Amino acid sequence: MEKNIRPLILVSNDDSIEANGVHALIDVLVNFGDVVAVCPAHPQSGQSMALTVATPLRITRVEDYKDAKMYKVNGTPVDCIKLAMHTVLDRKPDLVVSGINHGSNASINVIYSGTMGAAFEGCAFGIPAIGFSLTDHSPNADFTPCLPFIHKIVKSVLDNGLPQGVALNVNIPNSIPHPTEMRVTKGCKANWSDEYRKYTDPWGGTFYMLTGKFVNEEPDNTDTDEWCLSHGIVSVVPVALDRTAPSDIDTILNILT
Amino acid sequence: MEKNIRPLILVSNDDSIEANGVHALIDVLVNFGDVVAVCPAHPQSGQSMALTVATPLRITRVEDYKDAKMYKVNGTPVDCIKLAMHTVLDRKPDLVVSGINHGSNASINVIYSGTMGAAFEGCAFGIPAIGFSLTDHSPNADFTPCLPFIHKIVKSVLDNGLPQGVALNVNIPNSIPHPTEMRVTKGCKANWSDEYRKYTDPWGGTFYMLTGKFVNEEPDNTDTDEWCLSHGIVSVVPVALDRTAPSDIDTILNILT
Numbered sequence: 062m063e064k065n066i067r068p069l070i071l072v073s074n075d076d077s078i079e080a081n082g083v084h085a086l087i088d089v090l091v092n093f094g095d096v097v098a099v100c101p102a103h104p105q106s107g108q109s110m111a112l113t114v115a116t117p118l119r120i121t122r123v124e125d126y127k128d129a130k131m132y133k134v135n136g137t138p139v140d141c142i143k144l145a146m147h148t149v150l151d152r153k154p155d156l157v158v159s160g161i162n163h164g165s166n167a168s169i170n171v172i173y174s175g176t177m178g179a180a181f182e183g184c185a186f187g188i189p190a191i192g193f194s195l196t197d198h199s200p201n202a203d204f205t206p207c208l209p210f211i212h213k214i215v216k217s218v219l220d221n222g223l224p225q226g227v228a229l230n231v232n233i234p235n236s237i238p239h240p241t242e243m244r245v246t247k248g249c250k251a252n253w254s255d256e257y258r259k260y261t262d263p264w265g266g267t268f269y270m271l272t273g274k275f276v277n278e279e280p281d282n283t284d285t286d287e288w289c290l291s292h293g294i295v296s297v298v299p300v301a302l303d304r305t306a307p308s309d310i311d312t313i314l315n316i317l318t
Numbered sequence: 319m320e321k322n323i324r325p326l327i328l329v330s331n332d333d334s335i336e337a338n339g340v341h342a343l344i345d346v347l348v349n350f351g352d353v354v355a356v357c358p359a360h361p362q363s364g365q366s367m368a369l370t371v372a373t374p375l376r377i378t379r380v381e382d383y384k385d386a387k388m389y390k391v392n393g394t395p396v397d398c399i400k401l402a403m404h405t406v407l408d409r410k411p412d413l414v415v416s417g418i419n420h421g422s423n424a425s426i427n428v429i430y431s432g433t434m435g436a437a438f439e440g441c442a443f444g445i446p447a448i449g450f451s452l453t454d455h456s457p458n459a460d461f462t463p464c465l466p467f468i469h470k471i472v473k474s475v476l477d478n479g480l481p482q483g484v485a486l487n488v489n490i491p492n493s494i495p496h497p498t499e500m501r502v503t504k505g506c507k508a509n510w511s512d513e514y515r516k517y518t519d520p521w522g523g524t525f526y527m528l529t530g531k532f533v534n535e536e537p538d539n540t541d542t543d544e545w546c547l548s549h550g551i552v553s554v555v556p557v558a559l560d561r562t563a564p565s566d567i568d569t570i571l572n573i574l575t
Contacts, residue, residue, distance in 0.1 A: 104372070110429050111368035111394075115361070117517070117525035137368075139430070144526060147514050169442070171561055172367050173396075181561075185426070185509065214574060221573040227566050245570045248562035252442065257404050260374070268374035269401060297574065299566040304428055304438075305505035309484050309556040313502045316478040317471060317554065 068094030068155040068219055071183065073141045075105040075162065075175025078123060078133040082161035085204035086193060087129045089211045090158060093219060096129035097154075099145035101138060101175075106164070107271075108137045108175035110182065120144050138179035146186060156219060157183025160193035161207055163200065167232040167286040168249040168277075171300055180228045184302040189223040191215070196290055197235040206239035210295050213243075226302045232286055236293035243295035249285035250278040325351030325412040325476055328440065330398045332362040332419065332432025335380060335390040339418035342461035343450060344386045346468045347415060350476060353386035354411075356402035358395060358432075363421070364528075365394045365432035367439065377401050395436035403443060413476060414440025417450035418464055420457065424489040424543040425506040425534075428557055437485045441559040446480040448472070453547055454492040463496035467552050470500075483559045489543055493550035500552035506542035507535040 070090050074083040078100040090096045099120065113136045123131045132149060134141045142157065159179035166174040176192045183190030191214060195207055210233060223229065230248075234240055254276050257269040277287055286296035327347050331340040335357040347353045356377065370393045380388045389406060391398045399414065416436035423431040433449045440447030448471060452464055467490060480486065487505075491497055511533050514526040534544055543553035 107369045107371040108366075109368045109396075109435070110366035112364045112366075112430055112528065114364040114528055117519075117527060118514070119523070119525050139366075143513055148516075148526065172438070172442075172559065173369055178366070181429070185429075217574045223573065224566055224569055227563050227570075229570065230562075243574075245567050245574065247564050247567070248560070256400055257375070259405075262374075266376070268376050269405065270374060271369065271371055297570065299563040299570050300561045301563040301566075302429065303505070304557045304561065305487075306484050306556040306558040307504050309481055309558075310502050310504070312481055313484075313486065313554065313556050316480065317474045317500075317502065 069152060070094045070096045070156045070158060071145055071150065071154040072096060072098035073138050073159050073179040074100050075108060075138045077101050077104050078131065080163060081200065082163050082204060084126060085207065086158060086161050086211065087126055089208055090215065091128045093215055094155065097145065097149060098129050099132045099134060099141040099149060101141060102133040102135050105137050105175040107173050108178055109173050110139050110178040111137045112139045113137060118144060120148055138175040139182045142179050142182040154188055157188050157190040158215065161204055162194035163202055164194065164198040165196040165232055165290065166192060166194040166230060167290055167296060168251040171230050171248065177230055177300065181302050184226060184228045187225065189218050190228040191218060191231060192228065193231045193233065195233050195235055202235065206235065207233045210243055227299050230298045230300045232290055232296045234290045234293050240293050240295050243297055244289050245297045246289055247285050248298050249287035251287065252276050252278065326409060327351045327353045327413045327415060328402055328407065328411040329353060329355035330395050330416050330436040331357050332365060332395045334358050334361050335388065337420060338457065339420050339461060341383060342464065343415060343418045343468065344383055346465055347472065348385045350472055351412065354402065354406060355386050356389045356391060356398045356406060358398060359390040359392050362394050362432040364430050365435060366430050367396050367435040368394045369396045370394060375401060377405055395432040396439045399436050399439040411445055414445050414447040415472065418461055419451035420459055421451065421455040422453040422489055422547065423449060423451040423487060424547055424553060425508040428487050428505065434487055434557065438559050441483060441485045444482065446475050447485040448475060448488060449485065450488045450490065452490050452492055459492065463492065464490045467500055484556050487555045487557045489547055489553045491547045491550050497550050497552050500554055501546050502554045503546055504542050505555050506544035508544065509533050509535065
């Protein structure tokens with residue numbers, strides 16, 4: 062395969078350019094094409110599709126990692142994808158890949174996830190996009206179990222594409238023994254309760270820190286990402302860029318008239 | 319109607335507690351129930367469903383506006399809704415209303431909108447939720463044309479509810495003459511191009527500021543929010559909290575095997 066026809070793969074994440082997860086991801090991706098990584102300079106967990114509106118953004122090249130060109134941006138994952146498209150890349154990427162996130166983005170977490178924010182933004186540019194997450198928040202998590210699944214999924218998507226407007230939310234359990242199976246499945250219905258811990262500062266003021274308890278609303282449903290993850294199986298959930306619900310138009314018409 | 323059975327309405331926005339838009343919204347809402355507004359202390363446009371993960375959040379009561387209790391939070395619109403639910407309210411609200419945003423949230427903008435982030439978060443708590451936006455970015459925009467539509471929509475939703483997981487994205491044109499009609503319609507397919515302006519700082523460094531040109535991909539389609547807005551008609555688009563796409567599972571199975 063000639064150098065100039067290798068696929069171009071744009072990488073981002075939400076744990077920052079320093080995170081081990083994005084380096085593990087690049088370890089796999091350099092086998093498939095030319096890799097450019099544009100990642101946040103600082104951690105951006107929970108940034109969803111936030112973009113920076115009113116402050117200056119800077120993009121800075123840092124040291125290459127393997128054959129990948131590496132850049133950092135003082136913004137969100139969405140900023141990274143947008144700036145990459147507008148300032149770094151000379152052609153449209155064949156694939157956008159985000160991750161590997163340190164922590165699960167299964168179930169309801171997908172709506173808050175910065176990792177998936179970058180993937181959705183790739184989707185908005187009409188590029189096949191995948192987010193990968195490992196269910197281990199540790200900065201020193203072992204990403205080895207992810208690598209064969211990333212290899213298989215990236216190869217398939219480069220070969221076959223994805224439906225327009227649809228990205229993949231891939232979550233990999235940190236189970237022992239390592240996962241050997243993956244399933245295409247549904248996002249589990251769930252919510253978060255007890256979301257804040259209350260503190261008193263040294264001057265008597267009150268502040269809150271995000272915490273929370275994950276509540277699985279369908280623990281017995283075997284056709285969900287949470288079920289897969291708790292049974293040592295990699296989950297692949299198709300997710301949509303479009304947030305509109307045209308099938309509800311008639312219902313809303315009845316409600317409003 | 320007795321005081322203790324009046325509906326409880328939780329209000330937020332993304333333009334901050336200082337914005338005229340949220341005060342115009344409250345002008346209408348106090349006619350319907352007990353109003354508690356929990357808004358960002360500082361502007362949060364483009365914050366989507368971002369939440370604050372690693373820094374302390376503070377919620378501070380400020381002066382009442384009319385009969386509404388007013389609070390500010392040093393965070394995002396999603397933080398505001400979550401903190402309101404966990405620290406301020408003693409019962410589940412009957413309605414979450416976000417806005418009135420200074421600027422359009424029609425079409426693709428819904429995915430980045432902090433205003434709609436607050437509405438989606440209301441939806442995540444299982445509460446009927448509505449976001450209102452006026453197509454005028456000015457801090458001194460005239461919100462008068464919005465008020466009869468807000469009155470009508472809020473009354474209908476308090477009376478009839480909304481489908482679980484579905485919120486309303488309401489955009490109001492700042493057209494002259496003022497709008498007299500509203501339609502329940504679809505989100506317009508669109509994208510943003512030329513998204514950044516490049517600058518040189520006093521020390522020779524390069525930075526970028528978000529700008530962009532809105533590109534309507536279906537200008538002749540009369541069944542979209544953009545068409546309504548450009549014809550002086552209020553648009554109501556049902557939007558979904560759920561970002562998963564279970565109808566694509568079989569397609570993805572074929573792609574991956």
